[in-house]
Amino acid sequence: MKGEYTLESMLHELDSLIEQTTDGVPLQTLVESLQAYLRNAAMGLEEETHAHYIDVARILHAQYGELIQPRNGSVDETPKMSAGQMLLVAFDGMFAQVETAFGLLVEKLNKMEIPIAWRKIDIIREARSTQVNFFDDDNHRQVLEEIFFLKRLQTIKEFFRLCGTFSKTLSGSSSLEDQNTVNGPVQIVNVKTLFRNSCFSEDQMAKPIKAFTADFVRQLLIGLPNQALGLTLCSFISALGVDIIAQVEAKDFGAESKVSIDDLCKKAVEHNIQIGKFSQLVMNRATVLASSYDTAWKKHDLVRRLETSISSCKTSLQRVQLHIAMFQWQHEDILINRPQAMSVTPPPRSAILTSMKKKLHTLSQIETSIATVQEKLAALEASIEQRLKWAGGANPALAPVLQDFEATIAERRNLVLKESQRASQVTFLCSNIIHFESLRTRTAEALNLDAALFELIKRCQQMCSFASQFNSSVSELELRLLQRVDTSLEHPIGSSEWLLSAHKQLTQDMSTQRAIQTEKEQQIETVCETIQNLVDNIKTVLTGHNRPLGDVKHLLKAMAKDEEAALADGEDVPYENSVRQFLGEYKSWQDNIQTVLFTLVQAMGQVRSQEHVEMLQEITPTLKELKTQSQSIYNNLVSFASPLITDATNECSSPTSSATYQPSFAAAVRSNTGQKTQPDVMSQNARKLIQKNLATSADTPPSTVPGTGKSVACSPKKAARDPKTGKAVQERNSYAVSVWKRVKAKLEGRDVDPNRRMSVAEQVDYVIKEATNLDNLAQLYEGWTAWV
Structure with missing residues (x-):
């Protein structure tokens, strides 16, 4: 039996609580002290020796209530309890229910106004004489409640201790206190003494509860039922017209001074017959009916008690059957060899494992079927939901139907998901059980594993014996040979047959390794040729890249100098996305690509070695960095070009510039064209500047010649600004730029092939x-x- 760890933790907490509250005083000592205090108080003696134990019991009672039913911040909200806590609360609830019912009975009896003369009737007087304690005083009653609370704790602790002992005894793990764990022959001991602390039946576990019940009846309940019956009879007799007080006072003589209840009943019957309230015939019928009712009630009560006993026996039988099945499951190997057959034979372990395997197989098939059905159902649900959405667009009244449908589908999906998780847990648990139990069941597989284990142990024993007799050592080369050679050879290690087999295997391995090495070398040669071709391609691309870049490099340097001059003049020129940053990144890019190419050429020209591999591994991060740098360099280079703004009406013969005068070749062309139709609005200095720009080198494009910084107002249009730098954007004539490019290519001899200068x-x-x-x-x- 598996112990519930939450219950064990709760019992440990209860023991700690009792130990801390009572300062180590046993519960039985507290009970005896409170009983002595109650006895002295009943006799009118002042007791101070045991008075402080009442406060200890009350504190313990309050802390015990908080332990079994802790509260959250809200008084009405009860927190979720563990399984052990729920069991302890349910077991304690039976005692609490008895205590509550007894308190209601005492409260009802105390509230009744009973004449003093009625106490002289024999049934009431005898009932009061059998009472051990009276409940007229509230203080005495509270002390009794604390006494039985302590006895309740004793009963709970003893009951769960016996449950734990019964569980350990049944599982065979009971720790016998009288058994000494020493080596040597086992001494013959008395069986009764050996199993004195063991528990074998449910009757033993019920002893603490029976003792509590007997003590409760003896000290609290005895006498109260007869007293209540006597009071009921007196009430009926008074209702029938008999003056009980007068009858008691008339017979109040003698040493006993008591009145018989039977005499009062006879007088009540005779009195009513005399006054004609009912006749003798009715009385006889009532007597017969009462006798028949008493007989029927006794039979009915017997049947009720027998049914209760049968139900209890059935429950006990179920538990005993489970215990027998568990006992046989654990000790089946020993019970099979028992000469005497068992009276009860549960199904064997192998049959249960086979049935469990079939159930698992069925469960796996059902899971597959459910998954298939779920896929079909999901498609149907999606179709229904889409149709409802379409219909809801035309009829808004269908919106609640769609919401209910979605809620139902979500609820069903959650249910299927939970059941799937439970099925997975059950499958996992059953698979582990089958695996574990199959290893210890006498099946062919288990027997083979046991034989293999014994053979391994035997070989280990032989090796240990060999190691203790000889001092030979094995070299590292021999160990590597043993690891290399197949260990499944039938010949013993070291024999001539084993050496021949090892030589044959090693020869085959060497030929295989040589073939693999040749194939790898061919692959390396192919890769090297590919790398060399790529290097040549990169060199060709770099050569073509450097030629056009040389045309704009001096312009970039001029722009960088302008930025430095602007910084020197105190202007705010950010470094980010500037020409200076681009030139630095471009220099780093050039250094990296030269390093990569140099390393590749150097590595390809050397004999392949570890140094060769290390050189190639070092340039791998550089290649990744080059990939990022190349994209950044070309993107940044294009971003330095000013936006091309072309006026459709003035593309070829615009009389004026856009906003500022640009002293370039294109501007000069536009200015010369405009002089034919426009008046001379430029100053003499502007004409000189145009002539100076016309004399510049043909290598300079029309839109990149730096001007003097002064502008001529040739058009009322507002100058366009670059959103990055805020400077005025130069207008370009696309036709003039194309003419300039063709002229420049013609002069350089690149008009046929731009990449080659003729x-x-x-x-x-x-x-x-x-x-x-x-x-x-x-x-x-x-x-x-x-x-x-």
Whole structure:
């Protein structure tokens, strides 16, 4: 039997609470002290020796109530209790129910106004004489309540102690106090003495409860039922017209001075017959009915008690059957070899395990079927929900139906999820049980495992014996050989057959490794060739990249100098996204790519070694960094170009500039064109500046020649500003820029191939070839004939 750890923790807390509250005084000592105090108080003696134990019992009572039913912040809210706490509260509730019912009975009896003369009737007087304690005084009654509260704690502790002992005895793990754990032969001991502290039946566990019940009846309940019956009879007799007080006073003589209840009943009957309230015939019928009712009631009470006993026996039988099944499950191996058959034979362990395996298999199939059905159901639910949404758009009254449908679906899904989780837990638990029990059941698999284990132990014993007899050692090379060679060889290690088999296996391994090495070398050669091709491609790309970049590099340096000059003048020029930052990143990018290429070329030219591998591993982070740097460099380089703003009406022959005068080739072209139609509005200095710009080198693009910083108001339009720098944006004529690019390419010899600069001789040959080309001449002829 598995012990409930929450209940054990609650019992430990209860023991600690009792130990702390009573300062180590046993509960039996407290009970005896309170009984002595109550006895002295009843005799009118002042008792101060045991008076403080009343306060101890009251404090213990209050703390015990907080222990079994703790409260949260709210008085009406009860926190969730553990399984052990619930069991302890339910067990304590039976005692509390008896105490409450007894308190109501005493309260009702005390509230009754009973004439003093009625106490002289024999049934009431004898009932009061059998009472051990009287409840007229509230203080005495409270002391009795504390006494029986302490006895209740004793009963609870003893009962659960016996339950634990019974559980340990049944499972075979009972710790016998009289058994000494010493080595040597087992001494013959008395069985009764050996199992004195063990518990074998439920009757033993019920002894503490029976003792509490007997003590409760003897000290509190005895005499009260007869007294209540006597008071009831006296009330009926008074109602029938007999003056009980007069009858008692008339017979109040003698030493006993008591009146018989039977005489009063006879007088009540005779009095009513005399006055004609009922006849003798009615009296006889009443007597027969009373006798029949008494007989029937006794039979009915017997049947009730027998049914209660049968129900209790059935419950006990179920528990005993479980105990027998558990006992046989644990000790089946021993019970099978028992010569005498058992009177009760539960199903064997193998049959239960087989049935459990079948149930698990069925459960797994059901889970698969449920998953399939869930998928179909989910599709149907989605279709229904979509149709309800469509219908709800046209009919808003269907909105509650859709909400109810969604709530129902969510509830059912949660139910299926919970059941699936429970099924998974049950499957996991049953699988572990089957695995554990199969290993200790005498099946073929378990027997094979046991034989293998015994063989392993035998080999270990032989090895230990061999190690103790010889002092030989094994070298590292021999250990590596043993690890390399297959251990499943049938020949013993060290024999000539084993050496031949090991040599054959090692030869095969060497040939296999050589084939693998050759394949790897071929793969390495292929990879090296691929890397070399990639290096050549990168060099070609870098060569093509450096040529156009050289055209703008001096411009970037000029822009960087302008930024430095602006910083020197005190202007706020941020470093982020500036030309200076770009030039620094570009230099770092150039250094990294040169390092990578140099390392690759150097590594490819060396003999392959560990140093070769380390060199290639070192450039891996640099390659990742180059990938990020390349994207950043090209994006930043493009961002430095001013936005191209072209006016459609003034694209080729705009008479004026947009907002500021730009001393460039394109601006000069526009200015010369505008002089034909516009008056001369420029100053003499502006004309000189235009002539100066016209004389600049053809290498400088029309829109990048730095000006003097002064602008000429040639148009009333507001100047456009760059959103990043806030400077005025220069307008460009796209046609002029394209003309400038073609002229520049023609002068450099790049008009045929932009990536290759032709020499003068090549340019002359190309011009002659184009001039004598028949296609060009035919096209030229077609152009002439159109004008003829």
